[in-house]
Amino acid sequence: MYARARRPSAQIAAAVCAVLRGLPICAPLAFIGAPAAVAQTPEGGALAADIPAQPLAQALAVFAGQTGLQLVYVSEVVRNKKSRAAAAGLSAQQALARMLRGTGLRFEYLTPHSIRILAAEPNPNVTSTSPTDDDLSEVIVTASRRDEHLRDVPITIEVLSSETLAKINATTFDDYVNYLPNVTAHGVGPNQNSIIMRGLGTTQQGVQGLGFSGPFPAVAVYLDEQSAQLPGRNLDIYTADLERIEVLEGPQGTLFGAGAEAGVLRYITNKPELNVIEGSVSAGAASTAHGAPSAALSAVINLPLIADTLAVRGVIYNERRGGYINNIPAIFARSNGDASVAYAGGTVPANSVVLKNTGLVADNFNPVTYSGMRAEALYQINEDWSALIAQSYQRVEADGIFTEEAVNSLGQRQPELTAQLFNPSYNNDRFENTALTLNGHVGPLKVLYAGAYLVRNIEQVQDYTNYDRGSPYADYYQCIPGPVPAARCFSPSATWHNQERNTHQSHELRLSTPDDWRLRAVGGLFYENYIIFDQTDFFYLTATPYFNPIAPPTGYWTVNGSPLRPGGQVVCGCADDAVLVAGAPTLNNPNARPPGEAFFEDVTRGYKQKAVYTSVDFDVIPHTLTLSAGTRYSGTESREVGARVGSSGCSLIAYPDAPNPCRNRDLINFNVLGLDRTNAGFRSRASISWKPSEDALVYYAWSQGFRPGFFNRGFGTPGNSPLDSPVDPSIRTANQAVAVAHGGWQPPLAVAPDTLTNNEIGWKISWLQEHLQWNGAIYQENWDHVQLDSADPTILGSSAINGGDYRVRGLESAVVARFDSGLTLDFGAAWNHSELVKEPTLYWLDGTAINFNALGGSNGKLPNPAGALGSSLAGAPSFRGEIRARYERSFDNYDAFLQLAAVHQSSSLSSTDALAIDLQGKSESYPLPAFTTFDGAIGVGRGGWLLQMYGENLSDTRAELFANYRQFYQAITVNRPRTIGLRFSYRIRSS
Numbered sequence: 008m009y010a011r012a013r014r015p016s017a018q019i020a021a022a023v024c025a026v027l028r029g030l031p032i033c034a035p036l037a038f039i040g041a042p043a044a045v046a047q048t049p050e051g052g053a054l055a056a057d058i059p060a061q062p063l064a065q066a067l068a069v070f071a072g073q074t075g076l077q078l079v080y081v082s083e084v085v086r087n088k089k090s091r092a093a094a095a096g097l098s099a100q101q102a103l104a105r106m107l108r109g110t111g112l113r114f115e116y117l118t119p120h121s122i123r124i125l126a127a128e129p130n131p132n133v134t135s136t137s138p139t140d141d142d143l144s145e146v147i148v149t150a151s152r153r154d155e156h157l158r159d160v161p162i163t164i165e166v167l168s169s170e171t172l173a174k175i176n177a178t179t180f181d182d183y184v185n186y187l188p189n190v191t192a193h194g195v196g197p198n199q200n201s202i203i204m205r206g207l208g209t210t211q212q213g214v215q216g217l218g219f220s221g222p223f224p225a226v227a228v229y230l231d232e233q234s235a236q237l238p239g240r241n242l243d244i245y246t247a248d249l250e251r252i253e254v255l256e257g258p259q260g261t262l263f264g265a266g267a268e269a270g271v272l273r274y275i276t277n278k279p280e281l282n283v284i285e286g287s288v289s290a291g292a293a294s295t296a297h298g299a300p301s302a303a304l305s306a307v308i309n310l311p312l313i314a315d316t317l318a319v320r321g322v323i324y325n326e327r328r329g330g331y332i333n334n335i336p337a338i339f340a341r342s343n344g345d346a347s348v349a350y351a352g353g354t355v356p357a358n359s360v361v362l363k364n365t366g367l368v369a370d371n372f373n374p375v376t377y378s379g380m381r382a383e384a385l386y387q388i389n390e391d392w393s394a395l396i397a398q399s400y401q402r403v404e405a406d407g408i409f410t411e412e413a414v415n416s417l418g419q420r421q422p423e424l425t426a427q428l429f430n431p432s433y434n435n436d437r438f439e440n441t442a443l444t445l446n447g448h449v450g451p452l453k454v455l456y457a458g459a460y461l462v463r464n465i466e467q468v469q470d471y472t473n474y475d476r477g478s479p480y481a482d483y484y485q486c487i488p489g490p491v492p493a494a495r496c497f498s499p500s501a502t503w504h505n506q507e508r509n510t511h512q513s514h515e516l517r518l519s520t521p522d523d524w525r526l527r528a529v530g531g532l533f534y535e536n537y538i539i540f541d542q543t544d545f546f547y548l549t550a551t552p553y554f555n556p557i558a559p560p561t562g563y564w565t566v567n568g569s570p571l572r573p574g575g576q577v578v579c580g581c582a583d584d585a586v587l588v589a590g591a592p593t594l595n596n597p598n599a600r601p602p603g604e605a606f607f608e609d610v611t612r613g614y615k616q617k618a619v620y621t622s623v624d625f626d627v628i629p630h631t632l633t634l635s636a637g638t639r640y641s642g643t644e645s646r647e648v649g650a651r652v653g654s655s656g657c658s659l660i661a662y663p664d665a666p667n668p669c670r671n672r673d674l675i676n677f678n679v680l681g682l683d684r685t686n687a688g689f690r691s692r693a694s695i696s697w698k699p700s701e702d703a704l705v706y707y708a709w710s711q712g713f714r715p716g717f718f719n720r721g722f723g724t725p726g727n728s729p730l731d732s733p734v735d736p737s738i739r740t741a742n743q744a745v746a747v748a749h750g751g752w753q754p755p756l757a758v759a760p761d762t763l764t765n766n767e768i769g770w771k772i773s774w775l776q777e778h779l780q781w782n783g784a785i786y787q788e789n790w791d792h793v794q795l796d797s798a799d800p801t802i803l804g805s806s807a808i809n810g811g812d813y814r815v816r817g818l819e820s821a822v823v824a825r826f827d828s829g830l831t832l833d834f835g836a837a838w839n840h841s842e843l844v845k846e847p848t849l850y851w852l853d854g855t856a857i858n859f860n861a862l863g864g865s866n867g868k869l870p871n872p873a874g875a876l877g878s879s880l881a882g883a884p885s886f887r888g889e890i891r892a893r894y895e896r897s898f899d900n901y902d903a904f905l906q907l908a909a910v911h912q913s914s915s916l917s918s919t920d921a922l923a924i925d926l927q928g929k930s931e932s933y934p935l936p937a938f939t940t941f942d943g944a945i946g947v948g949r950g951g952w953l954l955q956m957y958g959e960n961l962s963d964t965r966a967e968l969f970a971n972y973r974q975f976y977q978a979i980t981v982n983r984p985r986t987i988g989l990r991f992s993y994r995i996r997s998s
Contacts, residue, residue, distance in 0.1 A: 054102050058093045059630045060156065061523035066090035066106055067124070074099045077121035082390070084112060084126055089154055089522065092630065092701050126283075126998055154522075158771045161635065161696040161706035163784045163819065165189070165254040165835075169277070172246050174893065174906065176944060176957045176990070178303065178326060179377065180243040181983070185910045185940070186889050187254055189819050189837040190272075191882045192241070193917065193969040195980055196409035197375050198436045198465075200241045202226040204256050204270040205788060206815050206839040206883025207763070210796045210918045213973030214239050214467065218507040218541035219610040219649075220720035222758070222794045222807070227259070227267040230274050230399065233442055233459035234535065236266050237509050240465065242438065245377045245401060247289075247305040248322035250277045256819075257765040257786065258712025260690035261637045264533060265616050268712035268763050277307075278395060279320035279385035285309035285996040293988030296963055297424055299329025299371040301988070316387050325378040330371035331984050332407060337364050337427035339472055339499050342417075347481035351494055356486070359496035360549075362472065364429045373407030392447035402437040408469065410978035413970075416473040418927040423965060424984070430470040430502045438463040455517040455531075465507040469974070474547050475499035477926060477975030478800075480655075484548040484605045487660060501547035506595075508540040525629060530621035533641075538613035542595045548605035548654060557654045558599035558668035559609070562589045563676035570679045574852045575753040577675050577722045580656070587671055592650040592678045599668040610649030610677065614715050617642050622692075635694045642687040645757075647718045651675040675722065682718045684757050704771040712763040714794065719754050721805040728802050729862045729869060732852075745862060749851030754806035761809065764789045783820040790815070792847075795873060798931060798973070799922035803872055810873035810919075812845035813880055829895040836888030841880040847873045874921040881932075882969075884915040901949045908942040917970040925972045933970035933977070940964050940982065951994045959986045 058069050063085045071078050076099060088110045093102040103114055103122070114124045157166055165187055167177070177183035180200065184190055193211045194200030201211050204226055212221055221238030228236045235242040246252070252274055259267035286308045293301040303326035311318045339362040341348060341355045348355055379401030386394045412426045421427070442459035475481045476499075486496040517531035548554055563570050564578040564585040572578060578585050591597075594609045622637030656672025657665045665672070692710035699705070724731040729742040732751030739747060746752065769784035795810040797803040817839040824832045849857045849872070862869040891908040914937045923931040941962050946955025960966075963985040970979045 063088040080124035203882040208882030216543040225269040232457035260712035279318035287994040289992040291990035296985040298331030330373035346479040350482040351486040356494040375405040414977035428470040471501040473975035497549040593648040612647040638691040647682040938966035
């Protein structure tokens with residue numbers, strides 16, 4: 008299998024091949040061990056005309072035609088590669104060297120008239136401490152669904168190559184997100200983050216039940232061609248043997264569909280290589296200040312099984328990171344000021360249980376272990392078609408919690424890096440993914456089919472004891488009021504247990520024209536079935552002798568045959584006119600629950616997405632001015648079934664006739680509420696790009712994105728809310744008069760999709776033979792009808808709404824400078840300004856707009872739930888930047904480097920919730936202070952080995968990354984304390 012771009016004289020070609028008869032160019036099966044070519048005096052004329060960037064095989068044919076040189080190469084080495092452009096007037100050597108830059112190939116003269124092209128093998132005596140992949144102009148990305156040089160794509164893309172990930176010692180999301188200036192994350196631990204791009208963040212609810220009730224992510228996560236996002240739980244893929252991570256900023260709805268509203272984070276794995284034997288191993292250990300030690304081990308192997316036809320690649324890894332949060336001694340005793348002692352008579356009974364955590368006190372109780380493997384097989388069916396099968400598995404086991412309890416539920420500030428848990432807590436998260444990708448050609452068209460099935464299983468248990476102090480209803484489940492039997496409060500101990508299973512099945516068929524056509528197009532069909540099975544059980548019922556255990560319902564309550572009242576309220580079984588109708592919900596667990604379980608949510612939700620898309624590029628002026636436009640028509644069907652069941656009607660004191668097990672009392676049967684919505688429409692994009700030279704690109708881009716809607720967790724307002732209109736006049740409060748006059752307010756059953764529109768002007772420029780590169784963009788993003796969760800228990804309850812419209816204006820810039828001395832400087836920064844530009848209008852049930860200023864509240868006014876005009880988004884610092892300096896030097900056949908880096912982030916907000924307050928009356932939209940951290944590394948290598956020592960957070964700064972009150976105390980997610988580590992790696996490669 009070889010190809011030759013022929014000059015007119017066939018005799019010369021035959022002579023060359025005769026000379027090379029014994030060399031691997033004419034015997035691909037004996038490709039290992041080719042002898043060095045004899046030095047020749049090169050010939051070949053200069054280029055008479057420009058050779059544009061295009062598929063490499065085509066570019067080489069043009070080159071041979073212009074220079075009269077004979078090219079000999081194995082066809083496999085140029086397949087799916089793209090050339091650099093070469094300008095007229097360059098010599099043959101200069102032109103060919105430029106065309107092959109970034110392809111991983113090199114050339115050598117065999118005779119004055121013939122050239123062999125082959126893989127550029129690394130020198131076994133040289134350690135790669137300065138990979139060329141850090142050259143931004145040479146990185147190949149697939150953001151536009153075709154292979155393109157990063158410098159040619161008219162959108163903002165951050166790329167972390169495998170070499171860059173190694174340089175910054177990043178193996179997990181928490182490591183590398185520091186080096187993405189326009190990306191932040193709000194979350195409470197590994198695999199428990201919401202990713203935010205360009206400051207488009209709102210309120211992050213607690214992870215308990217988030218699979219059921221949380222909005223779908225605004226940022227899509229992809230493993231190769233498979234989407235993998237989940238509400239509040241980013242898929243944190245360990246970076247061993249990744250080719251690169253692509254971060255596509257701004258809406259990507261045209262090519263990536265639902266979920267890619269604010270951007271896409273793509274993990275691109277290394278694929279098997281034919282005819283290449285490769286292996287590597289990496290081992291490391293680290294010590295964390297105030298914490299426990301860590302250790303990591305990974306290994307990679309690539310093996311050709313059939314020459315030119317079949318190869319396999321595998322990676323296996325395990326990393327255990329020591330904990331750094333201490334669970335300190337604590338006592339939980341109820342106080343008369345707690346909201347949850349009203350049922351017990353307003354004071355804590357004398358014989359009430361006091362809880363201690365003595366058996367759980369431990370230092371560094373939050374270790375996390377990443378373990379997994381990936382195996383891929385590449386089969387070259389023929390010259391045009393190949394099949395790739397990949398199987399991935401990963402398990403993340405995290406003990407304890409990854410937030411410090413900064414202020415406890417009594418308002419008392421606690422020591423840093425500590426928590427006070429009264430029950431064991433952990434989060435186990437595993438996924439496996441099976442994928443098949445077919446690549447080929449039908450005539451001139453490229454064809455790709457990508458199908459994948461991902462399964463993710465999560466089991467999480469967390470202490471919830473502070474619910475006793477934070478909820479006004481806790482005493483109903485934990486206390487008896489007396490006098491007979493005597494008033495008593497049982498243990499305040501509480502936990503929640505979340506079991507979540509997520510499946511993604513996707514299929515995509517894509518066609519694209521050759522890259523060198525003046526009019527190019529890509530289009531395809533896409534199908535995705537995305538399902539979340541969520542079961543969350545709350546164990547805060549400790550007065551078990553006085554409650555019957557709860558069980559799933561067998562029906563639903565109706566009035567006049569409907570499960571909903573005219574205003575949209577779910578019919579309660581407590582109503583005198585309610586009638587029970589048979590009809591069991593769809594459940595993941597149909598069994599009766601154990602004693603002590605007070606409440607559960609058992610729900611299946613998700614969406615099906617069907618789409619057709621296309622994108623067209625036209626060179627108005629070839630290689631200079633290009634117009635691009637694309638659109639996607641998709642239909643997204645969201646659905647939800649299941650039930651919510653409580654135990655309020657199962658108290659034997661309040662309801663002596665409560666059945667055992669207790670069914671059909673406190674319930675919502677989602678199956679009968681019609682929770683099925685379809686949203687369909689077009690999402691489009693357009694751009695114009697201008698290349699005044701080979702080294703400069705200026706563009707304008709416009710794009711749209713959207714996020715699917717979802718269904719509400721709450722279907723009513725709290726009884727004391729000024730938005731509620733109680734049916735019973737005797738329980739109405741003075742601040743409900745306006746609500747009563749208008750029939751009250753009812754949360755919507757469904758929250759509609761929100762949309763994002765982006766306008767962007769960007770540039771990608773290099774100077775001094777690409778020793779200096781500058782990429783940047785100025786943009787405005789309009790985020791309309793933003794989906795908002797509420798954490799306020801007194802106004803909206805646990806309801807979600809479509810809020811107002813936000814606008815983000817920003818600037819981002821990335822500069823890379825390389826000096827001949829061996830010094831490289833990388834600088835990246837983002838400036839963002841976000842503000843609410845339009846408040847939403849909520850309506851009473853009679854259709855009248857709600858005037859929140861007339862409803863009371865602090866200072867006589869109640870704020871709009873979506874916030875005041877001008878208020879900013881969450882996770883949106885006005886500035887975020889990183890700078891990295893790396894110096895490399897060779898001596899006595901060794902290669903050494905020294906690296907220093909700094910990250911700075913300005914202050915931001917943890918939430919957009921304008922109503923929620925903590926038990927001390929402070930807004931739960933906690934400010935996150937500015938911080939600066941420093942990293943460093945030093946290393947030496949020779950041949951295939953490299954030894955390096957690294958330091959992270961050298962100043963031991965306590966950066967506050969997120970803050971929340973979901974567990975009824977102020978929990979702050981902080982970065983890992985100062986960590987010093989040592990890593991050794993060894994790599995071999997031959998072909």
